[in-house]
Amino acid sequence: MLPPSTRRSLPMALLRAREIVMARFRPMLARHDITEQQWRVLRVLAEAGPLEATELAKQASILPPSLTRIIKAMEERKFISRGRVKDDGRRTRLAVTAAGQALIEELTPERIAIYDAIEKRYGAEQHQKLLDMLERLILSESSEGR
């Protein structure tokens, strides 16, 4: 096990890979004046259905302080609605509004086209394999302890 050169290391490779993939989506998001994180939150919430904040944060890989700000912004723009959970005054229940759903549907064709283009350039099999390997990495590290 050689000491990893910074160039060939997981942190760098994962960072670069993510940057270069996201770069393809950024023009689309910028045209609609939403951030990458706002888009992620919106999609996760739409796919999962109404969620509490903690659960949404976990599923979207967003930390609670960021989620608070993101929800605030998206509530003002009427893409997400916020309600209280019955029987527990601490919890917040979040849902996608009709306007939020409309935004998702508006962007979906382009989003798919962009993703498919990436997949095509990389190769569909490679793509599936990479997703599997990333999942395995996440699993191998996520047992909290070590």
Add this chain to the structure above:
Amino acid sequence: MLPPSTRRSLPMALLRAREIVMARFRPMLARHDITEQQWRVLRVLAEAGPLEATELAKQASILPPSLTRIIKAMEERKFISRGRVKDDGRRTRLAVTAAGQALIEELTPERIAIYDAIEKRYGAEQHQKLLDMLERLILSESSEGR
């Protein structure tokens, strides 16, 4: 090519994978009061030798505005020195100081131990394969055009 669910998509998988890997290094960095990005800049500069700002930014995957701030902070702490390039008053020449080198050397054993533990949990072969696949993804997307 199915529309990617947010859960199984490259952006999410790359994000989560990177987060979970970096989480292992954060305690070490926090103990020395340096950020992940400062550490990356320092190591890239140490490995490559003195560089101009633009080149360092590229190699460390840091945008110029961030690099400006990072260099400022690390210059104040004497980990990096800043000089002018002869014959071109616009360019900045950056180098690791002795204190910077000492910091690197102090952290290197732990850094290697952390990385090796990750590699061991994931599997050395898988690890190399994953690095290869990530490099390929970066290459397949980095031809600017598409």
Add this chain to the structure above:
DNA sequence: GAAATGTAATTCACGTGTTAATTAAAATCA
């Protein structure tokens, strides 16, 4: 050699990442 163009670095503005502290409400315990 002066004006126009190009480039490196910085600054600005705003949103997010991160950790720690705080607030509000539940749950637990005495």
Add this chain to the structure above:
DNA sequence: TGATTTTAATTAACACGTGAATTACATTTC
């Protein structure tokens, strides 16, 4: 019941990511 502890969400503080604008210096063009 009342006090303590736990939990959900927010707030605070500071650093980075990002795109746009600015500044300073070089290069090109006329």
